[in-house]
Amino acid sequence: ETVLTQSPGTLSLSPGERATLSCRASQSVSTRYLAWYQQKPGRAPRLLIYATSSRATGIPDRFSGGGSGTEFTLTISRLEPEDFALYYCHQYNNSPRTFGQGTKVEIK
Amino acid sequence: EVQLVESGGGLVQPGGSLRLSCAASGFTFSSYDMHWVRQVTGKGLEWVSAMDTASDSYYQGSVRGRFTISRDNGKSSLYLQMNSLRVGDTAVYYCAREQRGGGALDIWGPGILVAVSS
Numbered sequence: 074e075t076v077l078t079q080s081p082g083t084l085s086l087s088p089g090e091r092a093t094l095s096c097r098a099s100q101s102v103s104t105r106y107l108a109w110y111q112q113k114p115g116r117a118p119r120l121l122i123y124a125t126s127s128r129a130t131g132i133p134d135r136f137s138g139g140g141s142g143t144e145f146t147l148t149i150s151r152l153e154p155e156d157f158a159l160y161y162c163h164q165y166n167n168s169p170r171t172f173g174q175g176t177k178v179e180i181k
Numbered sequence: 182e183v184q185l186v187e188s189g190g191g192l193v194q195p196g197g198s199l200r201l202s203c204a205a206s207g208f209t210f211s212s213y214d215m216h217w218v219r220q221v222t223g224k225g226l227e228w229v230s231a232m233d234t235a236s237d238s239y240y241q242g243s244v245r246g247r248f249t250i251s252r253d254n255g256k257s258s259l260y261l262q263m264n265s266l267r268v269g270d271t272a273v274y275y276c277a278r279e280q281r282g283g284g285a286l287d288i289w290g291p292g293i294l295v296a297v298s299s
Contacts, residue, residue, distance in 0.1 A: 108285040110226075117275055117292055118226065123285035130287075161226055165284040169241050170228040 075100050077162050077173035085181040092149040094176045096162035101142050106166035109138055109147045112159045112175075121160075122147060152178070183207035183288055185276045190293035197266050197297070203259040203276030203290055210257035214279040216286060217250065217261050219272035219295075229274070230261060244270075266297045 076099040086092055096107075104125040110118035120129040122138035125145060135150040149156055157180050162173040189201040203215070217229040230250040231239045238250045249262040259276055273294050277286040 106284055110286075117289035118286075119289070120285055120287045123280060123283055123287070129285075163226075163285070168239070172226040172228070174225045 074169060075102065075164050075167040075171050077164060077171055079160075079162060079173035079176045081176060082174075083177045083179060085179050086152055087181045088152050088154055090152050092147075092152055092156070092178055094147040094149075094160055094162075094178075096140075096145040096147070096173050098143040098145070098164060100167065102145075102164045102166045104141050106164055107138075107140070107145050108163045108165070109136075110161045110163060111156075112161065118161065149178070154180075183278075185278065185288055185290035187274060187276050187290045187293035190274065190295045192296045192298065193266055194299050195266060195268055195297055198262070198264045199266065199295060201261040201263065201274055201276075201293060201295070203261075205257040205259070205276075205278070208278070208288075210252075211254035213281060215252060215259045216277045216279060217259075218275045218277055218286070218289075219270075220275070220292070221272045227272075231279070232259065263295070266295075268297050271295060271297045 078097045080095045107125045109122040112118045126138045137148045140146050159175045159177050161175050184206045186204045193199050214233040216231040219227050219229050232250045247265045251260045273292040275292045276290040278288040280287045
């Protein structure tokens with residue numbers, strides 16, 4: 074199973090700051106098969122990024138993704154109040170699909 | 182509006198059974214692979230099972246042999262029959278649609294709680 078390790082566990086930032094979230098895979102993942110989701114308390118996850126760097130429908134361009142092989146990143150260029158939430162990476166290259174343990178972006 | 186809505190959750194004793202349903206609307210259900218993903222309260226996401234458009238099924242190791250996924254395209258519905266339930270199966274269960282040609286999960290239901298306890 075491909076283990077995804079996200080860092081940091083918690084990111085404390087202020088609105089307007091830049092957030093950089095990391096996702097490291099235990100084995101190589103094709104860039105076609107890496108996604109990021111946002112989840113707020115009591116809500117279902119929402120797809121942000123798929124295929125490493127493609128934004129899902131309706132996702133603002135302050136969200137961007139990158140990386141390759143075993144290292145992937147999600148960047149939020151300027152944090153808006155609604156961006157403070159949990160973020161998960163997800164690989165669907167190797168079976169079974171797996172998710173990272175999450176990074177919480179909280180208001181400093 | 183594209184929508185998924187789960188139902189059928191609740192409290193069940195260890196060893197018991199439960200059947201989850203997911204009603205889809207706003208898209209051509211038969212054209213999409215569908216998934217179940219679960220989340221223990223306060224914890225991360227765990228993929229459980231999937232069924233593709235050819236009705237081939239896939240399972241996470243810990244549920245294989247106990248859970249059965251199925252679909253009814255005429256009713257635009259996805260199901261998860263859960264048998265021999267364990268305390269460790271307690272979680273919110275989400276139904277999710279897989280992007281066509283992509284693989285990411287682009288539409289999620291609000292989730293339904295399954296609690297396994299004596």
